[in-house]
Amino acid sequence: MKPSAVLLAGALAAILVPCCPGAPVHMQRSAHSPRSKLLLVSFDGFRWDYDQDVDTPNLDAMARDGVKARYMTPAFITLTSPCHFTLVTGKYVENHGVVHNMFYNTSSRLKLPYYTTLGIQSWWDNGSVPIWVTAQRQGLRTGSFFYPGGNVTYQGVAVTLSRKEGALHNYGNESEWRANVDTVMTWFTQHDLHLVTLYFGEPDTTGHRYGPESPQRQAMVEQVDRTVGYLRDSIAHHNLSDSLDLIVTSDHGMSSVQKTAPDLVELHKLPNFTFQDVDFELLDYGPNGMLLPKEGRLEQVYAALRGAHPRLHVYRKEEFPSSFHYAGHPRITPLLMYSDPGYVIHGRYSVQFNNGEHGFDNGDMDMKTIFRAVGPSFKEGLEVEPFESVHVYELMCQLLGIEPEANDGDPAVLRPLLRSGATLSRWPPSVMGLLGIMLLAKVA
8 A cells, every 4th residue: 555545544544443343332423414314214013914914015115215024023022112122222121121111010911001111111121222312312313203212211211302192192183194194294294303203093993903804904014104294295295205214014913813713711710720820910911911920820820821722822920932032131021921823822712803904913914014115225126034123223323423322133134225336425524535535546
């Protein structure tokens, strides 16, 4: 290398020193360098194949203009809060600790419903730092609109702007959806937010009520597609097309429920099992269950349930399949179980109102979900093979140019979705200029 190139290399190395792991990324940038913006949109319960029996021109256009995954595999347990928190932490459920939609305490036996749990800080802030806080610590401004986990503080830090739905919120109001999109556009343009997570509670609610194969679900998917079109039109209208990357995805899929089958999973009908041996139970919430047996009765309860029903899978905590990345958290009870696809677990009574359900094995195709991405950082017309949702966090950190927290994702998995140099362009202009000069010096 020529002497001039050596000097330039030294200067470049000095500028790049803050890029060592753990250094705050906002120190790496010029104060005047442009930042890319990112909008993560989740349509709850959007199964991977919902666009195959409905006309979805706007989702199809996203695929043509950007990137589409054949499907995405969510985390287990395939429930709303755990899967959404995996997206914003890059961690499997046993590592981020949001193990259920419901807050529960095995000592007090307190159990709180989904909406109430959204506001319980200790349920969410238990060691993992989501991307909102990480981005803010590195100089960015973030927002959460109805996104699970976005309305509590983490290590004392709140999301810059956030909205939380009401207790009896109507998740299917299309006019409100458009108003919410308008608000998010205002956040980006008037409040200079860099990252926003936007949540819609459909088609999950409709899939639960009418079933995933119903005409009502098909109509709701058409509404989702219209909203995607409105969203992309709004991005263009606000002159954000060249600076904002859009990801549309979901938390899990949906499966039809067996409600009249002769082999329902009913714990209260199993001959050798009694609830008198149990101190705490979390049952009747789809296909999953947790039990805390009374002291000294764990093996007795386990023996009564293990193999008691061909569609019920019961494990001691330490023997739960490690591939689920679920049972290793202290919040998990000594005994846990799940049922076969289509079958829910009935506890003390047999009551099932839903025609559709999730929470099943994340390897089952009905639990797979969608992934679309479009924007200045993404390639065009690319369809990729399936991947796990745990990798989306690393992708988002690359798009925002921030240093990620420790996580279970691999940044290399989704890097092929990006245009050549998409992450390199996040460097300050001074660094980019030096890189160019070094290349010229090397050629000379």
